[in-house]
Amino acid sequence: MNPRRLWAIVLKELRQMRRDRITLAMIVGIPVMQLVLFGYAINLNLRHLDTAIADQANTSASRALVMDMVATGVITPTQRVDTPEQVMAALRRGEISIGVVIPADFERRHFEGREAVQVLVDGSDTVVQSAAVQLAQVPLDSAPVRNDRPLRTGAVAAAGQISVVAFYNPQRRSAINIVPGLIGIILTMTMVMFTAVAIVRERERGNMELLIATPLSSGELMVGKVLPYAAIGLLQTSLVLLLGLWLFDVPVRGSVLDVYAAAMLLITANLALGLLISTKAQSQFQAMQMTMFVFLPSILLSGFMFPFAGMPRPVQWLAEVLPLTHFLRLIRGIMLRGAWIWELWPEVLALLGFIAVMMTLAIVRFRKRLD
Template sequence: MSNAIRFSAARAIAIMIKELRQLARDRITFAMIVMIPFAQLMLFGYAINTDVRHVPAGLLDFAATSQSRTLVQDLEASQVVQFIRRFDDLKQAEAAITNGEVAAVLYLPADFERRLLTRELQLSTAPIGQWITDGSDPVLSGAVSGLRQMPLSDPRAVQGVDTSSAVFEIVNYFNPEKRSAVNIVPGLIAVILTMTMILFTSAAIVREREQGNMEFLITTPIRPIELMLGKIVPYILVGLLQMGIILTLGNRLFAVPLPVDLFSLLVITLLFILASLTLGLVISTQAQTQLQAMQMTIFILLPSILLSGFMFPFSAMPEPAQWISELLPATHYVRMIRAVVLREAHWSDLHFDVGYLLGFIAVGMTIATLRFKKRLD
């Protein structure tokens, strides 16, 4: 074997040293090497929790007695639910479930104590109250269904009779069969749009820089905001096409209901697409290569999947994780699209999430435009 093709350990070591030096100079890649495993460890070890606690609930107490108040305290002591609102009528409670303000409502009728007494005397098997749950999220509704029979801390509160437990009827709105596909398919749109919109936009801008086209664009009268709008508008159509494909296939294959209010669906989806494209533009002002743009997209995609409520219940996360997730556009879109598609909510009822996405777009476009203009100078 000639010396020209003989393996040389020295040459291999030289190449390895060169690659290590290149990694050390590439700050973004080096940061991703350190941050991705750290982020995954924190997400899976700390933020992700399948034990549902503090489900936001509402109370419709027509009894308003000491016994009903004791029952509510016992339910909150279980830490499964947390009563955040009280309603005066059923219409208000149903509207709160539809808008996603609460995931369950406890209804206690005016004859609550009589029902409890007759049940303990074995004169009746009727439930003493009712849980109305948002069945579009089977995990949360399943946790509330676990409270179907609730031990009472004061077993002799009703006329000296041993009322040791309360039995409730469970009513699941929007998804009575509690099928997981009904919950997953709308949320999947958020994940796919997050991945494609951010990656396509950031890579498109960086590709211009890598191919040398940016120098040509500098000599033209085009402004940074005009270049950015020209880059993102085609991807708006791509995002709408992806949404249509997922919803159509979800309906045909998994019987996921199609949205009744198409205008509301269009409004919230356009907002989310614009927010994701804006985030891609911000990444493009930082990334130097398409590889770096892809790495930064993955770094955003991971928490968007795990913290947005797509896979794990939002209410089960620790408060710091919830604060972080509220910064992600995907969290707000998952809430909105499930509300519009599954609960037939109107986009104007989702004012908090709509307002956040509008603010995110405005701030993101401002940052991207200023940073891009600085690079051109």
């Protein structure tokens, strides 16, 4: 082993890495990204969950109770509704995570020591369930309570009078929440990488020149390249659904057609993103490196691993750009809450907008490369 020749090889590799901007970005970017995301964006202590309030009593005592619940920081009222049915509809559509229902006879129930308030929770996320339990500890103020003892006034413990009711996953089984999300994770990882690598592979093997010589337009060539991967994505979706039902008894409470429609939206979005990456990558290795820059934020910020509501507001704005964020809301709403896809139209529009932008950029850049 000659130290001089060995040092020459080391210098050569260092200079090559310095010229390769993608590799240099991976060396610096991934540690920084993980440190910032885990240290700043990831928070399991949920606060300010979107909440609908149905205060049918509308008395000073009920309003004081709502203010005390808001003061805990766990909930933020975003909707004022009139009936429990409206609360459940908002839960099903994914507009809220928690609903508070105060009946018209709230003070009488409180006076008699019976259940006086219901907190309805979207239990598909077990972390939200745990956060909602804190609301059951809020004291009920300004009303006397009869408990086989002399009446007294002031703040009293809410023991048994504020009940927390979890829907869609009352058993708190983690698989119920994870398996639908895995469809999105698998499709994001495979679709982006397969498409990005496929175009670059044609260029590396010299096949791109042959394709350019054909009468195919840029759009026809790119769409034709990705259609087979769309079929693969639907096959992967079917496989996860069947295994989830067989191994973990994960329900599909909504329409199966809606499940496949949501999956097709994510597949198309990821294929368009993969095409855009392929117009920038110079090699298959670079394409895989750039895919990691997309996959890592997607898995951490979309709400799959960590609750979306626990992230700081600027991070939530960044996560809204990721197609996986909107797909998770769609697939969990359809499979776990039984929502129709048209009820979740903001997520559908977000994915359609992402597809339009990415596909347009990919076709424009690809045409420039052909020139």
